[in-house]
Amino acid sequence: MDRETFPAYDDLIFSLYEADSFQELKKRLFAGLQVLIPYRFASLRIAGVCGSAAGDRHLFSDVFCDPESYRGAERKCMAQLNPDMIQKRVSVRKRTGGTEYESMQLFLENRGEFLGTLTLFRAAGSGSFSEAEEQYIQSVGRYLQLAVYRHLNEQQVCRSLEQVMESITRQAHLTPREREILFLLYQTETNPDICDRLGITEHTLQKHLQNLYRKLNISSRWELVQYLLAG
DSSP states (O other): OOTTTHHHHHHHHHHHHHOOSHHHHHHHHHHHHHHHSOOSEEEEEEESSTTOOGGGTTOEEEEEEESGGGHHHHHHHHHTOOGGGSOSSOEEEEEEESEEEEEEEEEEEETTEEEEEEEEEEEGGGOOOOHHHHHHHHHHHHHHHHHHHHHHHHHHHHHHHHHHHHHHHHHHTOOHHHHHHHHHHHTTOOHHHHHHHHTOOHHHHHHHHHHHHHHHTOOSHHHHHHHHHHO
């Protein structure tokens, strides 16, 4: 990697670590890649299930495109994919769809778990992807797949917690306020913090906690959190 390219590469890697959501990750990834590997169109396809079996690796939950106007076409393409069409290495190939394009695709995985694909496209007349550019995308991919894995797992934890909260709320007939307090307790918020967040007094909070203990048949804050973790 030459001296002119390294600053752009370094900025891109750092920005991937800083991204706090998939939307922010997409924005930073495409902005950095366009400087490092100029392209006509790019897509980042996200796996539908983190840790899915090999037979499920064709499932996608979402796709991010640059420019965004290509998203509809990418969604249609994703619906027609089969597992054999997803390649586990950088690949350069041509496809025709009105215009002939050359593409470079990177399979994203972490410890054997399929995470998605990153694909860059160029119009055939704009020049082929070079060997150096293939090396760039492979290098960026090592950091990108870690960032994608982190965000997928965060989403999975949030979905699981939401399901547990819904189940407990139904079974114990919790009020909306009691559910809010239960969630804040899970986040290890202190009583003063909870009072500030909800705009209630310590006395009111204690009343809600007593009701939670009674409905869940427990006797302490620790048991309450354990109850939530057990689902």
